[in-house]
Amino acid sequence: MSCINESEIKEESKRLMALGLHHRCVEGRLDQIAALTEEINRLKKEKNAVICAHVYQTPEIILGIGDFVGDSYKLADDSRHTAADIIVFCGVRFMAETAAVLNPAKKVYIPSLDAGCSLSESVTAEDVRGLKAAHPGASVVTYINTSAEVKAESDCIVTSANAEKILRRIYEKNKKVIFIPDRFMGANLAKVLGKTPGEDIILWNGSCVVHEHFDARTIALYRKNYPGVAVLAHAECPSDIINAVDYMGGTGDMMRYVENTNAAAYLLVTECGFGELARIKFPDKNFIAMCRLCPYMKAVTLENILQTLKKPSKEQLVTVPPEIAARAKKAIEKMFELAEG
Template identity: 60%
Template sequence: MTSREPSEKELSAETDRLFEHGLSDLGYTDQDLERCARLTWKINSLKKSQQAVIPAHVYQRAEIIHGVADFIGDSYKLSKLCSETKARKIVFCGVRFMAETAKILNPEKEVLLPALEAGCSLSESITAADVRQVKAKHPGAPVVTYINTSADVKAESDVIVTSANAPQIMKKLYAKHDKIVFLPDEMMGANLAKALDKKLGKELITWKGRCIVHDNFDASSVALYRKMYPGVKILAHSECSPGLVSVVDMIGGTGDMMKFVEKSKAPSYMLVTECGLGDLARTKFPGKVFVPMCRLCPYMKATGLEQILRVMEKPSPTHRIELPADIIAKARKPIERMFELSEDTVKL
């Protein structure tokens, strides 16, 4: 199903809409805006006719976030909203494990991943067979798995967590268990062990997975930035190394970082994470100053408007997320456990 071209009037209105979202402040030229507007107009038209919804992770390109996304958020928020959507089709703008999570929560819906290269180094660091081996080595220890994992790995896990809810959920589990296996992020595991005062390797067992984006930030440059920008608040994602985490002002997930910026009155902020969050913060808080210290995730940036339009006009089987029914049933349980434990966290 191909979409028609917008009229001059429609194109001009769409270009103005993108401009109003602050894309020019992020460096988009008039030509960029017009090129994007032609695509966003077509995608938004198809969305209506196909009863489709587009969730987008906050690391996605700004033209996706402001041009076509129906909701944006971190992994937790997206999985929660995907479980509530009434749309018939989900065009997931993020990476493969997120689209798989959407499929697990919406098995009856068509879930499309626009860019096949949208993987994740953390997700690819571990297989279901690896999890079974770790479980055999640590019998009785609950397996807490970061949401950045494949459906097969989730299916072998007891509870799924995100960077935002991992500390609270782990704290609850430690009330009943002496040892927990945390997979697959080695850095986040080390940060959790420190925050929860647990012995790494004994009370908290980790895997060797790393995020290629957050693993690369340099703790030694933090002191220099503090001198250059007096009063700067430095916020780091919990996938960063313990060395970096020990010298910043706040550690957490992307949602926590945005909430911190919203409430704080600091003269400037440095968001140590993927560059998409800084772009989003600049458009959301235009009066605040952001010091650049970010890296691009090649997986997150693999999705463009062209790929979204292509997958909506001519979906191919390779872009359609298909999972065996038994994996969906098994993987759903630890995700629902996360929802339950997170809700409890809020109520307490």
């Protein structure tokens, strides 16, 4: 970082403070963050690179260097419309793979090799082939939190932002549907559609390490102690949590709910980065902490993003074999068609 001088760091610190980052910084750390964001933003311009930042990333990544910020659906869609040569994906591997599938001519990098996902790792392409053999004729609807190989075995991909709409449409056409890999999200969606999980909609046994362990008794306690609190939960939570909340959705939907309502306080049952971002975006609203950190999302840091832009290793370049990419792309494009149609 020797090329950044002190006055540039001061200017960048001011910019970051104006964005609200000082709320979370201990004394001295803001200047360190500023030196990193200043250099990253400079390298982005030099290399014609963009940063896709998921809302579970830290605020310094989202606000300090993010060009595209959002949930899995928005970032997949944004990646299709950039003129950049390089995409540095600040999220987890399946997201970077999706961007690579959609943009074969661009270089897509993941800053941390530890940025996996328990849900994505819960199912393999061979598992999907086994499900298809056991349920011939069933449509395979797959949550985006899966590998490219699994997507390649699927008929249509969904995200939490469009799963209900797409699953409903596919179920109306073909009464035999397999939903993978999140058993909780599958059961929650089946309930919304008035279907029996495991029978009308075949499920897989995957789950998210962040969302599977929240506790409905704690929600009841918060409701008692904070009258008027609105409780929002991500659709990856188990159904006893979903039964206890006011709203279930993806992170984009949850953010819109906060924006468009005026509750006494909000309890956000999801990854902690989302709550941090909501606090910065809506400083006049009250938020109660009930969250868990995703160890995979938090493996991405300003330091490894800078290293990626400066000198990426060959392992950080995310590639998908063309034959798998072509089949995965078909299932992802089906999602865009059904979500937007």
